[in-house]
Amino acid sequence: MGDRGHWSRCVLEASAGLGDAEAVLAHELALDNATFRLVAARPAWTRYLLFDLRYTAISDEKRDGVLRLMLNLATGALPDAALERITPWLNDAGADAVPPDDAVLPADWERTRVLDVLRPAVPPRLAAALAPFERGLRRRLARDQDRLHAYHNDLYREAMRRAATATEGDPAHQREQLRIAAIGREYRAKLDDLGHKYALRVTLEWIRTLELVMPVVRLELLVRRRKAERVVWLDWNRLARRPEPPVCEDNVAPERPRLACDDAVHLVSAGGLAACTGCGKAYCRACHRAGCPKCGRV
Ligand SMILES: [Zn+2]
Ligand SMILES: [Zn+2]
Numbered sequence: 001m002g003d004r005g006h007w008s009r010c011v012l013e014a015s016a017g018l019g020d021a022e023a024v025l026a027h028e029l030a031l032d033n034a035t036f037r038l039v040a041a042r043p044a045w046t047r048y049l050l051f052d053l054r055y056t057a058i059s060d061e062k063r064d065g066v067l068r069l070m071l072n073l074a075t076g077a078l079p080d081a082a083l084e085r086i087t088p089w090l091n092d093a094g095a096d097a098v099p100p101d102d103a104v105l106p107a108d109w110e111r112t113r114v115l116d117v118l119r120p121a122v123p124p125r126l127a128a129a130l131a132p133f134e135r136g137l138r139r140r141l142a143r144d145q146d147r148l149h150a151y152h153n154d155l156y157r158e159a160m161r162r163a164a165t166a167t168e169g170d171p172a173h174q175r176e177q178l179r180i181a182a183i184g185r186e187y188r189a190k191l192d193d194l195g196h197k198y199a200l201r202v203t204l205e206w207i208r209t210l211e212l213v214m215p216v217v218r219l220e221l222l223v224r225r226r227k228a229e230r231v232v233w234l235d236w237n238r239l240a241r242r243p244e245p246p247v248c249e250d251n252v253a254p255e256r257p258r259l260a261c262d263d264a265v266h267l268v269s270a271g272g273l274a275a276c277t278g279c280g281k282a283y284c285r286a287c288h289r290a291g292c293p294k295c296g297r298v
Contacts, residue, residue, distance in 0.1 A: 006208040010094035012086075014238035018217055021236070021243075025219070028243045029234075030257035034225040034265070036232075044218040045103040046074040046235055050083070050090075050210040051118065055126060059200045060140065063133045066207070067126055071117060074106040074218070075235050077247050078121055080254055082240035089239055090210070099213050121252040126202070128254070134200065141198040148194065152187040159183060219243060223265055230265035248272060250285040263287055 022038050029036060049071045056064040070083040099105065127134075163176035217236035222229055236243045246258060250272030258267040261284035266272070272285045278297030291298040 006206075007211070008095065008208070009211045009213070010090060011097035011099055011213040012089055012094050012239060013097070014215060016238045016241050018236060019241075021219070025221075025234075025243055028245055029221075030245070031223065031267070032257040032259055034223050034260035036221045036223045038219060039222050039231070040220040041236070042218050042220075044074070044216055044235070045099055045105055046072055046214060046216050046218075047105050048072050048212040048214065049114070050212055052207045052210070053122070054205045054207050055129070055202060056205075057130055057133055057200060057202045059137050060197050061133075061137070063130070065129060067122070067129055067204075069118065069121060069125065070212075071114070072235055072244060073109060074216075075233055075244065075247075076117070077235065077244040078117070078252060078254075079237065079240070079244035080125070082237045082242060082244055085240035085242070086212075086237070090212070094212075103213075103215075105213065117247075117252055121254075122204070124254055126204070130202070137198055137200065141194060144194055144198075145191070148187065148190050152183055152190075155183045156180060214239065223260060223267070225260035225265045226262055228262060228265050232267065261287055 018041055021041060025036070025038065051069045051071070053067045053069070054064065055067055056062065068083060068087070069078060070080075070086075071078055159176050159179045163173055163180065166173035166176065215238050217238065219234045219236055221232045221234065223232050232246055234243050234246060245256065246267045248255075248258065248269040249266045250268040253269040253271060255269045255271075257270070259270060259273045260267055261273060263284065264287055266284055266286035268284065268286055273282055274285075275282045276292040276295060276297055278292055279295040281292065281294045283293055287293075
Protein backbone atom coordinates (compact mmCIF):
# COMPACT_ATOMS: atom_id res chain seq x y z
CA MET A 1 0.00 0.00 0.00
CA GLY A 2 1.16 3.52 -0.60
CA ASP A 3 2.66 3.04 -4.04
CA ARG A 4 1.29 4.16 -7.43
CA GLY A 5 0.57 7.63 -6.05
CA HIS A 6 -2.46 6.56 -4.04
CA TRP A 7 -0.97 7.94 -0.90
CA SER A 8 -1.45 11.40 0.49
CA ARG A 9 -0.71 13.20 3.71
CA CYS A 10 -2.70 15.75 5.65
CA VAL A 11 -1.83 17.63 8.82
CA LEU A 12 -4.74 19.06 10.80
CA GLU A 13 -4.51 21.48 13.68
CA ALA A 14 -7.06 21.55 16.45
CA SER A 15 -6.92 22.75 20.00
CA ALA A 16 -10.09 21.61 21.74
CA GLY A 17 -9.40 20.61 25.34
CA LEU A 18 -10.69 17.67 27.29
CA GLY A 19 -13.65 19.09 29.15
CA ASP A 20 -15.15 16.70 31.67
CA ALA A 21 -12.92 13.82 30.61
CA GLU A 22 -13.92 11.19 33.13
CA ALA A 23 -17.67 11.47 32.54
CA VAL A 24 -17.27 11.25 28.75
CA LEU A 25 -14.72 8.47 29.12
CA ALA A 26 -17.07 6.32 31.17
CA HIS A 27 -19.59 6.57 28.37
CA GLU A 28 -17.14 6.00 25.50
CA LEU A 29 -15.18 3.22 27.14
CA ALA A 30 -18.35 1.26 27.96
CA LEU A 31 -16.47 -1.09 30.25
CA ASP A 32 -19.09 -3.51 31.49
CA ASN A 33 -17.17 -5.54 34.03
CA ALA A 34 -14.23 -3.36 35.04
CA THR A 35 -13.47 0.02 36.54
CA PHE A 36 -10.93 2.59 35.46
CA ARG A 37 -9.12 5.62 36.76
CA LEU A 38 -7.73 8.44 34.64
CA VAL A 39 -4.07 8.67 35.64
CA ALA A 40 -2.81 11.32 33.23
CA ALA A 41 -3.81 13.37 30.21
CA ARG A 42 -0.99 14.86 28.12
CA PRO A 43 -0.93 16.77 24.84
CA ALA A 44 0.51 14.62 22.08
CA TRP A 45 0.49 14.04 18.34
CA THR A 46 -0.50 10.97 16.44
CA ARG A 47 -0.60 9.60 12.92
CA TYR A 48 -3.62 7.89 11.51
CA LEU A 49 -3.78 5.80 8.39
CA LEU A 50 -7.09 6.15 6.57
CA PHE A 51 -7.77 3.34 4.14
CA ASP A 52 -10.32 3.80 1.37
CA LEU A 53 -11.61 0.54 -0.03
CA ARG A 54 -14.10 0.43 -2.87
CA TYR A 55 -16.69 -2.32 -2.50
CA THR A 56 -18.91 -3.61 -5.25
CA ALA A 57 -21.83 -5.83 -4.29
CA ILE A 58 -23.60 -7.64 -7.10
CA SER A 59 -26.79 -9.60 -6.84
CA ASP A 60 -30.00 -8.98 -8.84
CA GLU A 61 -28.94 -5.34 -8.39
CA LYS A 62 -25.57 -3.67 -7.97
CA ARG A 63 -24.36 -1.45 -5.21
CA ASP A 64 -20.96 0.14 -4.75
CA GLY A 65 -19.40 2.55 -2.35
CA VAL A 66 -16.29 3.37 -0.38
CA LEU A 67 -15.53 1.85 2.98
CA ARG A 68 -13.14 3.97 5.03
CA LEU A 69 -11.18 2.72 8.01
CA MET A 70 -8.99 4.78 10.28
CA LEU A 71 -6.14 3.29 12.26
CA ASN A 72 -4.36 5.20 15.02
CA LEU A 73 -0.69 4.21 14.80
CA ALA A 74 -0.02 5.28 18.40
CA THR A 75 -2.76 3.29 20.15
CA GLY A 76 -3.94 0.79 17.54
CA ALA A 77 -7.50 2.10 17.88
CA LEU A 78 -9.95 2.04 14.97
CA PRO A 79 -12.14 4.96 15.95
CA ASP A 80 -15.14 4.57 13.63
CA ALA A 81 -17.17 7.32 15.32
CA ALA A 82 -14.29 9.84 15.36
CA LEU A 83 -13.73 9.12 11.67
CA GLU A 84 -17.24 10.29 10.85
CA ARG A 85 -16.64 13.57 12.62
CA ILE A 86 -13.26 14.18 11.05
CA THR A 87 -14.18 13.35 7.46
CA PRO A 88 -15.65 16.82 6.65
CA TRP A 89 -12.30 18.38 7.65
CA LEU A 90 -10.24 16.28 5.33
CA ASN A 91 -9.40 18.48 2.42
CA ASP A 92 -6.39 19.80 0.62
CA ALA A 93 -5.81 22.49 3.23
CA GLY A 94 -3.65 20.19 5.34
CA ALA A 95 -1.61 18.81 2.47
CA ASP A 96 1.24 21.30 2.86
CA ALA A 97 1.04 21.79 6.62
CA VAL A 98 3.74 20.36 8.84
CA PRO A 99 3.51 19.30 12.46
CA PRO A 100 5.59 21.29 14.96
CA ASP A 101 9.27 20.34 15.25
CA ASP A 102 8.88 18.96 18.74
CA ALA A 103 5.92 16.72 17.86
CA VAL A 104 6.75 13.09 18.60
CA LEU A 105 5.02 10.91 16.00
CA PRO A 106 4.43 7.17 16.23
CA ALA A 107 6.58 5.02 13.96
CA ASP A 108 5.40 3.21 10.85
CA TRP A 109 3.90 -0.21 11.27
CA GLU A 110 5.12 -3.26 9.43
CA ARG A 111 2.83 -4.03 6.52
CA THR A 112 1.90 -7.42 8.03
CA ARG A 113 0.88 -5.77 11.29
CA VAL A 114 -1.43 -3.39 9.40
CA LEU A 115 -2.93 -6.29 7.44
CA ASP A 116 -3.44 -8.30 10.64
CA VAL A 117 -5.67 -5.47 11.86
CA LEU A 118 -7.48 -4.81 8.58
CA ARG A 119 -8.24 -8.47 7.82
CA PRO A 120 -10.64 -8.96 10.75
CA ALA A 121 -11.70 -5.30 10.88
CA VAL A 122 -13.11 -5.07 7.37
CA PRO A 123 -15.81 -7.82 7.25
CA PRO A 124 -18.07 -6.55 10.08
CA ARG A 125 -17.76 -2.94 8.90
CA LEU A 126 -18.45 -3.93 5.31
CA ALA A 127 -21.47 -5.95 6.47
CA ALA A 128 -22.80 -2.89 8.28
CA ALA A 129 -22.32 -0.74 5.17
CA LEU A 130 -24.12 -3.32 3.03
CA ALA A 131 -26.90 -4.09 5.54
CA PRO A 132 -29.62 -1.93 3.88
CA PHE A 133 -28.78 -3.39 0.46
CA GLU A 134 -28.91 -6.91 1.88
CA ARG A 135 -32.24 -6.25 3.58
CA GLY A 136 -33.73 -5.09 0.26
CA LEU A 137 -32.29 -8.16 -1.45
CA ARG A 138 -33.82 -10.50 1.14
CA ARG A 139 -37.18 -8.75 0.77
CA ARG A 140 -37.16 -9.21 -3.01
CA LEU A 141 -36.05 -12.83 -2.65
CA ALA A 142 -38.85 -13.58 -0.16
CA ARG A 143 -41.40 -11.92 -2.44
CA ASP A 144 -40.28 -14.00 -5.45
CA GLN A 145 -40.23 -17.18 -3.36
CA ASP A 146 -43.79 -16.49 -2.22
CA ARG A 147 -44.95 -15.95 -5.80
CA LEU A 148 -43.22 -19.11 -6.96
CA HIS A 149 -44.79 -21.10 -4.16
CA ALA A 150 -48.26 -19.72 -4.77
CA TYR A 151 -48.07 -20.48 -8.50
CA HIS A 152 -46.84 -24.06 -8.11
CA ASN A 153 -49.16 -24.70 -5.20
CA ASP A 154 -52.14 -23.84 -7.40
CA LEU A 155 -50.89 -26.18 -10.15
CA TYR A 156 -50.29 -28.94 -7.61
CA ARG A 157 -53.75 -28.64 -6.05
CA GLU A 158 -55.40 -28.65 -9.46
CA ALA A 159 -53.51 -31.80 -10.50
CA MET A 160 -54.35 -33.48 -7.16
CA ARG A 161 -58.02 -32.64 -7.63
CA ARG A 162 -58.05 -34.15 -11.13
CA ALA A 163 -56.14 -37.21 -9.95
CA ALA A 164 -58.70 -37.75 -7.19
CA THR A 165 -61.59 -37.80 -9.67
CA ALA A 166 -59.93 -40.43 -11.89
CA THR A 167 -59.83 -44.07 -10.81
CA GLU A 168 -56.51 -45.70 -10.11
CA GLY A 169 -55.04 -47.52 -13.14
CA ASP A 170 -56.88 -45.17 -15.44
CA PRO A 171 -54.47 -43.45 -17.92
CA ALA A 172 -55.85 -40.04 -16.78
CA HIS A 173 -54.86 -40.91 -13.21
CA GLN A 174 -51.34 -41.85 -14.30
CA ARG A 175 -51.05 -38.70 -16.33
CA GLU A 176 -51.93 -36.58 -13.32
CA GLN A 177 -49.40 -38.46 -11.16
CA LEU A 178 -46.68 -37.63 -13.67
CA ARG A 179 -47.86 -34.04 -13.75
CA ILE A 180 -47.66 -33.79 -9.95
CA ALA A 181 -44.07 -35.09 -9.97
CA ALA A 182 -43.13 -32.66 -12.76
CA ILE A 183 -44.60 -29.72 -10.85
CA GLY A 184 -42.46 -30.62 -7.83
CA ARG A 185 -39.32 -30.85 -9.97
CA GLU A 186 -40.02 -27.56 -11.67
CA TYR A 187 -40.65 -25.84 -8.35
CA ARG A 188 -37.32 -27.00 -6.92
CA ALA A 189 -35.44 -25.99 -10.08
CA LYS A 190 -37.03 -22.52 -10.04
CA LEU A 191 -36.12 -22.14 -6.35
CA ASP A 192 -32.51 -22.95 -7.28
CA ASP A 193 -32.63 -20.32 -10.03
CA LEU A 194 -33.82 -17.74 -7.49
CA GLY A 195 -30.95 -18.69 -5.19
CA HIS A 196 -28.50 -17.97 -8.01
CA LYS A 197 -30.25 -14.77 -9.01
CA TYR A 198 -30.06 -13.36 -5.49
CA ALA A 199 -26.64 -14.73 -4.49
CA LEU A 200 -24.53 -11.84 -3.22
CA ARG A 201 -20.98 -11.43 -4.51
CA VAL A 202 -18.85 -8.71 -3.00
CA THR A 203 -15.49 -7.54 -4.26
CA LEU A 204 -13.19 -5.15 -2.45
CA GLU A 205 -10.44 -3.04 -3.93
CA TRP A 206 -8.00 -0.75 -2.19
CA ILE A 207 -8.08 2.71 -3.74
CA ARG A 208 -5.97 4.98 -1.52
CA THR A 209 -4.36 5.55 1.83
CA LEU A 210 -4.33 8.90 3.56
CA GLU A 211 -1.90 9.64 6.34
CA LEU A 212 -3.44 12.07 8.78
CA VAL A 213 -1.27 13.80 11.37
CA MET A 214 -3.16 15.35 14.26
CA PRO A 215 -2.83 16.68 17.77
CA VAL A 216 -4.54 14.59 20.43
CA VAL A 217 -4.67 14.31 24.18
CA ARG A 218 -3.08 11.04 25.23
CA LEU A 219 -4.96 9.53 28.14
CA GLU A 220 -3.37 7.10 30.51
CA LEU A 221 -5.93 4.92 32.23
CA LEU A 222 -5.60 2.30 34.89
CA VAL A 223 -8.17 -0.40 34.17
CA ARG A 224 -8.99 -2.72 37.04
CA ARG A 225 -10.71 -6.09 36.83
CA ARG A 226 -11.04 -7.93 40.17
CA LYS A 227 -7.45 -8.25 41.45
CA ALA A 228 -5.76 -7.48 38.14
CA GLU A 229 -5.00 -4.09 36.65
CA ARG A 230 -3.38 -2.74 33.55
CA VAL A 231 -2.42 0.59 32.01
CA VAL A 232 -4.25 1.44 28.79
CA TRP A 233 -3.49 4.42 26.52
CA LEU A 234 -6.22 6.07 24.54
CA ASP A 235 -6.20 9.18 22.42
CA TRP A 236 -8.70 11.97 22.73
CA ASN A 237 -9.12 13.33 19.24
CA ARG A 238 -9.20 17.11 19.43
CA LEU A 239 -11.18 17.54 16.23
CA ALA A 240 -13.75 14.83 16.89
CA ARG A 241 -13.81 15.99 20.52
CA ARG A 242 -14.14 12.51 21.84
CA PRO A 243 -11.93 9.76 23.13
CA GLU A 244 -11.28 6.76 20.92
CA PRO A 245 -12.66 3.54 22.37
CA PRO A 246 -10.07 0.82 22.96
CA VAL A 247 -9.74 -1.66 20.14
CA CYS A 248 -11.21 -5.13 20.76
CA GLU A 249 -8.09 -7.20 21.41
CA ASP A 250 -9.75 -10.36 20.16
CA ASN A 251 -10.85 -9.51 16.62
CA VAL A 252 -11.08 -5.69 16.23
CA ALA A 253 -14.88 -6.01 16.43
CA PRO A 254 -16.75 -2.71 16.22
CA GLU A 255 -19.44 -3.81 18.70
CA ARG A 256 -19.41 -2.54 22.23
CA PRO A 257 -19.32 -2.75 25.20
CA ARG A 258 -15.85 -3.91 26.14
CA LEU A 259 -15.26 -6.62 28.69
CA ALA A 260 -12.01 -7.10 30.60
CA CYS A 261 -10.60 -10.60 31.08
CA ASP A 262 -9.57 -11.78 34.56
CA ASP A 263 -5.96 -12.73 33.85
CA ALA A 264 -4.48 -10.08 31.57
CA VAL A 265 -7.23 -7.42 31.59
CA HIS A 266 -7.54 -7.68 27.80
CA LEU A 267 -10.34 -5.48 26.57
CA VAL A 268 -12.54 -7.46 24.19
CA SER A 269 -16.04 -7.35 22.75
CA ALA A 270 -18.61 -9.80 24.15
CA GLY A 271 -17.65 -12.55 21.69
CA GLY A 272 -14.06 -12.42 22.95
CA LEU A 273 -15.15 -13.71 26.36
CA ALA A 274 -17.98 -15.97 25.17
CA ALA A 275 -18.54 -19.53 26.42
CA CYS A 276 -16.68 -22.31 24.60
CA THR A 277 -18.96 -24.18 22.16
CA GLY A 278 -17.34 -27.45 23.24
CA CYS A 279 -17.35 -27.39 27.05
CA GLY A 280 -19.31 -24.23 27.90
CA LYS A 281 -16.49 -22.58 29.82
CA ALA A 282 -16.09 -18.85 29.13
CA TYR A 283 -12.52 -17.89 28.22
CA CYS A 284 -10.59 -14.94 26.81
CA ARG A 285 -9.86 -15.30 23.07
CA ALA A 286 -6.98 -12.80 23.37
CA CYS A 287 -5.28 -14.89 26.11
CA HIS A 288 -5.95 -18.19 24.34
CA ARG A 289 -5.66 -17.66 20.60
CA ALA A 290 -5.17 -21.37 19.89
CA GLY A 291 -8.53 -22.36 21.36
CA CYS A 292 -10.26 -23.29 24.60
CA PRO A 293 -7.71 -23.91 27.41
CA LYS A 294 -9.98 -26.59 28.91
CA CYS A 295 -11.09 -28.72 25.94
CA GLY A 296 -9.02 -27.38 23.03
CA ARG A 297 -11.99 -26.52 20.79
CA VAL A 298 -11.07 -23.67 18.41
ZN1 LIG B 1 -13.87 -25.71 25.84
ZN1 LIG C 1 -7.19 -12.11 28.12
